[in-house]
Amino acid sequence: MVRPLGAEEQHLRVVPHIPFNFASQATNPFLATLDTVKRIALATDGLRQFTLLKGYQSEGHDSAHPDYGGNYNERAGGLADLNALLRAGKKWNSDFAVHVNATESYPVAHAFSEQLVDKNDKQWDWLDQSYRIDARRDLVSGDIARRFAQLREETDPALNTLYLDVFRESGWNSDRLQRHLRDQGWQITTEWGHGLERSALWSHWANETDYGPDTSRGINSQLIRFLHHHQKDVFADKWPTLLGCGRMGNFEGWVGKTDWHAFHTIIWTDALPAKYLQAYPITSWGAHEITFEGPTRTSVSDAEGTRRITTDGRLVYDGGTYLLPWEPRRATDPDKLYHYNPRGGSTSWELPRGWSAARAVHLYRLTDQGRTEETRIPVRDGRITLTARPGVAYVVHRTKAPAQGDPHWGEGTPVTDPGFHSGTLDGWRTTGPASVQLSKPGDYELVIGAGAAATVAQKLARLAPGSYTASVQIEVGAEAGERRRAGLEVRTTDGVTATNWTDTSTAGNYVAADRKSGTRFQRLFTHFTVPEGGGPVTLALTAAAGRARVRFDNVRVVPARPTAKKGALAYEDFEHVPQGWGVFVKGDAGGSTDPRTHIAQRHAPFTRRGWNGKAIDDVIDGGSSLKSRGENTGLVYRTVPHTVRFAPGRRYRVTFRYANEKAGQYAWVTAVDEPAPRELSRHPLPVATRPATWTYEFTAPANGTAWVGLRKVGDDGTAECVLDTFEVREV
Template sequence: YYDVLDWDFGKSARLTGGVTVTGAGGQRRVTLGGATVLQGDTYLLPWGDTRDSTGTTSPSNADKMYHYSASGGTHTFDLTRQFAGNRHFTLYKLTDQGRVEAARVTAHDGRVALTADKDTPYVLVPDGGRAPQSAPRYGAGTGLTDPGFNAGDLTAWNPRGGAGAARADNGDNVARLGTDASGIEQKVTGLTPGKRYTLSADVEIAAGHRRATTLRVTHGSTTAEKTFDITPARNTMASDEKRDTYAQRASVAFTAPRGGTVTVSLAAAPGDAAVVLDDVRVMADTTKPLPRSGGVVAQDDFEGNQPGWGPFVKGDAGGVTDPRTSISELHEPYSQKSWKNTYRPYDTGTLKGKAVDDVVGGRHSLKSHSENGGLVYRTVPATVPFTAGHKYAVSFAYQTNLEDQWAWVTGADTVDDGKVVSKDITRDTFAPALDTATYSKEIVAGCGDTWVGLRRTGSASGTDFVLDDFRVTDLGPVEGGPACAAVTAPAGTDLSPGVPGEYTTSFTNNEQSDATNVALAMEGLPAGWKVEVKEKDGNLFDTVEPGRTVTTTWLLTPPAGAAGTTVTWRTTAAYDNAGATKTVAAGSRATVSDVPLLAPGSMTATADSENRSSGAGEGPVSNVLDGAEDTIWHTDYTEANAPYPHWVTLKLGAEATVDGFGYLGRRSGGQNGRVKDYEVAVSADGTHWTTVTHGSLVDSAAMQRSTFDPVRAAYVRFTALNALNGQPFAAAAEMRVYGTPVEQPGGYPPATRPAGRS
């Protein structure tokens, strides 16, 4: 409110209205007209309610004083000019249920002494002052009385079965249901007959436990309800007061009856799991209603007025943070790619011409922009109900602009020993789609509580994923149940023409019982490719217990004519479980070098420093061999900024004749870690080293290759001497060693899956 006249940064300031601010000894002091109103952690601030349309209040025009002390105790204050003529005051403690008299206070010589509890707000009012509101009137104008449970009891909600008001760990007032059949309900009047509404609330069922909970709206014999028994997703929305809990928004839609009166209730079946409710709402609903037939269980075109991201909640991407996902609004031409491609960053470099539309249908879409790595968003049982053993069709329209950045995930939550365990069952990685494409897949629900969602798998800058017209259709029950096991394969690898290269895949049994007669295979490789396994029958496993992972090391030999090409295929696994034969698969990809190269799958990497706090995509040195250009090795920047030099040692699978080294710098993020000067050394034993080349790198999005005279080695070490930006960090996306094995590895033909063992 006051203008700054003088400012000595960090020391003092003088403002209009007779306000001064000083700081000394780490404590701040504020005076108004010569009277101290703030000293350290304690203050008595003149305070008034706005009386005009500007909504602006001024301490110079106050009718009461706000008192707070973080440390508590008794403090004495000089009264400001507007209160100096008053002698008698009342000190009120401010509570959620209104103000409560704490003490009568008498001024002496224009000063008052106030005793306060620590971290507790008070208001000091001169005699004759009145509260601006006679009662809180919680929920006024919403159609509900006390929708946030701030009244201190549940009188307005007709509680039953032990339901009561409580205070959450974050200070919120909430309703907590009892362990018997328990619930709360309230009559809502004044609704417009024939109009659609939603009843919604924040609902948390104790993490790692189940208890059937229902949102219900009734009028006469008509009922609309939504029931679920788990809230499995931790709330990681930083701006949500429910962050770090398992509370998520749940809702049920209904149509107001003739007369406009309904009864809304929130209830839970008997059970020990705590059920906590908050922020109940009844609001008009402009979303498109589900079809009355056809089995559609969820749909959203993101054109309605309901809060949130339609059927999705934020996933673990970035942890508890403000996401980079939002409902985007059409604002032509500026929101669309034709205009965006004429401006940075889409008018130059690797992103040139690769913008996507912010809205791909109607006036709104769900857009994720350069999101954090991890699960961006997902469904929960309260938003999209999946029934185990049923087949579902999941579809949506989308645009995305860069390779290997996003994957659509089908996952499942299981409850084990009081904890929720969430696993990806299948992943479908998206290729670029600069024009609107359609994703469609049929899944069988099971393996736990099924969910679907979007995962950020890469880390490239400027990458977007825009989704619209999401729909889930129940196709009915199927025999045999879902395939819950998973195959994983490297994001990519490099191979040398005519030379066997190692490629390792894994099979994880996510079933509740043993997977037997497991057989892995490669399907779809071009003609001329040779496929072997490193160990005899290494692609067969008699039994894989639940939760166990087994690996297969393959030897893939591209034909000489494949140099310079990239191929894709599928790694599949067939297995028996619960009397049925099931199949799962993962996409695989390899690039065939045009010069002799050692397969990264045969190497292991170590480093002098790794960052451990930023997740699997940024830090581990193993990322330099994973074939994914958007995962990186990065030296530590959390615990300590280790100085240069930095090194990475690659242990070759066997002795080789090497004649070159390749370095691919980070392709996203900031400038930290981009190496300038380097050395390459080789060793036969990992102890004694011989430098074979040195040089300088540039900031490039391409692999930078150095060559040297052929030399035998079992280890190769890359030493970074300094960074392009002068900072102490080093990083790399990929590293490669060029050359040929001294002895080419040999393998065995993949074994055929035995028949008739299920």
């Protein structure tokens, strides 16, 4: 029986989660993900994580497959930040995987060729049309092995796992690929339970049970699970009252999930008990009881209608309430015990045999700030009584737990605590009514309350001379239409203060991969230059006096070239966008969803008009353009005041270059928020299979906030529209 690489430790991977980057948005930059890994570690007292990076390459998820190496997501931080995440994240007890694809390829990929794919076999189609890879040729040529070897060579060893999406091969193609990957030391996970069966440790659809249809929810066979239960998480959840399921929760934007609290609850209700039962092979499986090998003599039963787990003759789990030893292979003498009681109240438990000499133990409530509320619990006759709040996790240590070190929020970035994860403003200098508050989905945010002006500032870590962009997500007002000036300032040692600001937030956030989806948070950018000789740089988040609440979150500072043109109010060529779509934000097309628009790159001839029937170029000018393909009906994207500031009563000329595949599909709109949006004009874009120029003038209304953008008016599911060289001038 083949033992997959990594099987001996699979039971320890209790907390799988997906930081999701998609469509050029870089909503989870690599070093922001490092802070998330730390937050989870603190909230679980160091339970092992399985961090699956979807969108580590190119423009994010489902971009540029199969470029496994050499084409990293620069907007998320590129290879340098990816490796920084891996190196630091492993110290916080996380394994890392990347989402790859050996089945489909996209024309933008460096590896794409007419030898790699069958150009007549179209596959997944979202941001771009993909094509089926000739898997046998890819294997026989050695190309796929070389591409994976490049990834292995370029990344830190903490990246120890691959997640192979939509893998459909079997027989020799599957076995030969598995031998290549095993030789390179890769552990394997998959989308479906039956894929790469000899090597797979985990499958997505089996563990995120509300994702995907039930047609491939995992392996159903009781015999196969009997043999491999201790090695794999690839099985259908057919025995919930016995073995359970190491269920995955998500909150980092994957399939629009953003709720930290729901994610955190699944760890305790589902994942930890299921993984506890995975430590040893199954020895017997009856209708209502399963027993396991090993010195801990663990068994699980539902004979009385309630799930109960016993270890070494002790009850450790009773109907969802538990005191589970960790780790389970040392259950008779563990380092710690996890306590959870969904209903709350007092329960009594016998301690593990190895703790028999203890006269007292130490109980801690677990929070995302780490262990809190230390309580000394006396031991009487080898038993303890614990009183818990409903649905709150605790950890029990045999002796007083060591002090927790500084998490160093923002590690590897110029900013201290850029996501306010500390729950405090200790890393910032503040004036005015500023505080950190936890949002309903569980995000820490800087909140400026009603009243006096406020400034929240800090000196950045030393920056080399050059051009940078500082950015922050910002929302003005509890309701659209409220006004208060708020912004981001950067002061450099040469006396220059760079500023960007807004006084209103009327555009909704419709990016499903963004934890701010469903709010009116948008990212505001301030470009600045560190002069020769460097010197201190101070970043400040500001709010004028006013009644409207202002919220800030997720500060980021990255090297970036400014995009500007002399005399223009706004100019965007999409060549140097730090993250997102330049001057545009996603509109309401499809609601809060994963868009079908991204910043496209040139890869001639495959992204050019004429290849394989392609009607228009993906890129108009330079190396990048903003491309929409088969977008949802509605507003695709629009400007906001801090990207293009149209002043009331002023007249403007808007110019852009574009290509448009089909008539009746896309239109250019000019509108105003009052605070609800009202269109001032709508101009259908004609067919333009070669680059064309659109120019018009309008006068911004005296009231409201003017903006321009692209609307999808037709229902064609593949129609493409590309925009470039966008410019606004006051006339």
